[in-house]
Amino acid sequence: MFRPVFLSALLIILSSNAQAQKDFVANYDEARISEFQLPDPLTTDAGEPVTDAKAWTQVRRPEILRDFTTEVFGRGPQPCAIRHEVVNENREAIHGKAIRREVDVFFGESDDAHSMRLLIYTPKAGQNVPAFLGLNFGGNHTVDPDPTISLTTRWVRDRKNETTKKHTATEAGRGTSASRWPVEMIIDRGYALVTIYYGDIDPDFDDGFENGIHGVFRTEMETIPPGQRWGSIAAWSYGLSRALDYLQQDASIDASRVAVIGHSRLGKTSLWAGAADERFKMVVSNNSGCGGAALSRRAIGETVGRINTSFPHWFCDNFTKYNSNENACPVDQHQLLALIAPRALYVASASEDKWADPKGEFLSAVHAGPVYRLLGTNGLGDKITAETMPAPDTPINEGKIGYHLRNGKHDLTEYDWRQYLDFADRQL
Ligand code: GTR
Numbered sequence: 001m002f003r004p005v006f007l008s009a010l011l012i013i014l015s016s017n018a019q020a021q022k023d024f025v026a027n028y029d030e031a032r033i034s035e036f037q038l039p040d041p042l043t044t045d046a047g048e049p050v051t052d053a054k055a056w057t058q059v060r061r062p063e064i065l066r067d068f069t070t071e072v073f074g075r076g077p078q079p080c081a082i083r084h085e086v087v088n089e090n091r092e093a094i095h096g097k098a099i100r101r102e103v104d105v106f107f108g109e110s111d112d113a114h115s116m117r118l119l120i121y122t123p124k125a126g127q128n129v130p131a132f133l134g135l136n137f138g139g140n141h142t143v144d145p146d147p148t149i150s151l152t153t154r155w156v157r158d159r160k161n162e163t164t165k166k167h168t169a170t171e172a173g174r175g176t177s178a179s180r181w182p183v184e185m186i187i188d189r190g191y192a193l194v195t196i197y198y199g200d201i202d203p204d205f206d207d208g209f210e211n212g213i214h215g216v217f218r219t220e221m222e223t224i225p226p227g228q229r230w231g232s233i234a235a236w237s238y239g240l241s242r243a244l245d246y247l248q249q250d251a252s253i254d255a256s257r258v259a260v261i262g263h264s265r266l267g268k269t270s271l272w273a274g275a276a277d278e279r280f281k282m283v284v285s286n287n288s289g290c291g292g293a294a295l296s297r298r299a300i301g302e303t304v305g306r307i308n309t310s311f312p313h314w315f316c317d318n319f320t321k322y323n324s325n326e327n328a329c330p331v332d333q334h335q336l337l338a339l340i341a342p343r344a345l346y347v348a349s350a351s352e353d354k355w356a357d358p359k360g361e362f363l364s365a366v367h368a369g370p371v372y373r374l375l376g377t378n379g380l381g382d383k384i385t386a387e388t389m390p391a392p393d394t395p396i397n398e399g400k401i402g403y404h405l406r407n408g409k410h411d412l413t414e415y416d417w418r419q420y421l422d423f424a425d426r427q428l
Helices: 002-023 053-073 183-188 212-216 232-247 265-276 304-310 317-322 333-338 358-374 414-427
Strands: 082-092 098-107 115-123 129-136 192-197 253-263 282-286 344-350 401-406
Touching: 002 304, 053 232, 053 265, 053 317, 053 333, 053 358, 082 232, 098 232, 115 183, 115 232, 129 232, 129 265, 129 414, 183 192, 183 414, 192 232, 212 232, 232 253, 232 265, 253 265, 253 414, 265 282, 265 333, 282 414, 304 317, 333 358, 344 358, 344 414, 358 401, 401 414
Parallel strands: 129 192, 129 253, 253 282, 282 344, 344 401
Antiparallel strands: 082 098, 098 115, 115 192
C-alpha cells in the first residue's frame, strides 16, 4: 500500500529535479552578480564586535559552527567508540621505501559494526611521521596499481567503462586514480598517506538518508529535527574524524600533525572535517567550489539551488531554504574557512574550473583573514587583498593560509601536491 505511493512520489521528485537541472543556466559574468553583503565573522549575532581571541573562541566561533551545523551540513552522530583490525601488510611497498597496510576501523565495538578500510603508507625511514589523510572516490585499489591492495566490495558509482560493473568495482580499476595520489613523492618527503574509499562511510547517492552511517546511527538520527539531519558530506567528515581517532593509536603516525585533504565534493568534506574537528592540524581544499571554499552569495558557476537539486543528499535539508536565496543564509563559506583559524589552511583552485568559481574560492580565503589576524597569525599574508588574486601557477604560501590557482582543469594533480607538501613542511 505504502510503497507504490512512496515510489511515485520519489519519481515525481526525481523528474522535477531533472527538469530543474536542465533549466539551470550558470552565470559566469561578474557584472551580473546580485548585490550582497557577506556576514561578518567578527560581529556576534547580538551585534557585538569580536575584538579578542576569547570572544572568538567562546562566543562567535560557536555561533558560526552552530549555523553551519544546523543550516548547511547537518548535525552528525556523536563520536562512537572504534575498534580496528589489520587486514594486510606489505613491508616492501613503493620500491621497498614504504610499509603499506590496510586497516579496518569499525564504527562501534560490536562484532557486526559497520567498517571503513584505511589504506596506510608510512615511510620506512622515520617514526611518528606527519600524515595526509583524505578520502578517495573509486576505492583504495584505484590509488595505486599494487595488486595486493584489496578491491572494494562496496557500492561504487558507475564509471561507464570496464572499471565498474553494476556498481561493483572490477580489477580493471586498479591504479586508475594514481595521478591523484603521488604516493612515492609523499613518502620521499617524509609523510605518511592515509586514504579511505568514501563509499565505505556513506554511498554517494540519494536514498533518503538510509544507507552507510545513516543506517548505523538511525536511532540517533531520529532524535535530530529532520531539517538538521546530517547529509553525506557530514557523514564523510565524521568518518575522517573516526580515522583520526584510529591514527591516535597508530604508533607510526603523529596524529597531532595530520593534514586532512580532499578534492571537489571531498574538498567540501575536508573543510567541514577540519572546521568541526580541531584536532586536524592542517586542512587542504582542492577545487572544492560551491558548499566548499567558494562564496555562495556570488552564485557564479554552481549555485546552492543547483547543488541541492543535483545532490540532495550532500547537505542537510535546511540548506534548501537558501536555494536562489543565498542572502538569507546566516553564514557564507569564508566563515567555514574562519572556523579552521588559526590552524594551517590551503585553498586551491584551477583556472578552467569555472564551475567551482576560483575567484570566489580566493575571496573566501581573503575574507577569513580577519579571524586569522585576530588570533595572531597573518592569514594569506600582509600583501594579499581581494584585488590581488594571483596569476595561475604563482602560489601564495608564506602565511597561515596558502592559495594557488593552477593552470588547467578540475583535478588533483602532482603540481597541487607539491604545493601542499611545501606548505606542510612549514606548517607541520
Ligand atoms: C560536481 C559538483 C561539484 C563537485 C564535483 C565533484 O558534479 O557539481 O560540486 O563536487 O561534482 O565532486 O567531482
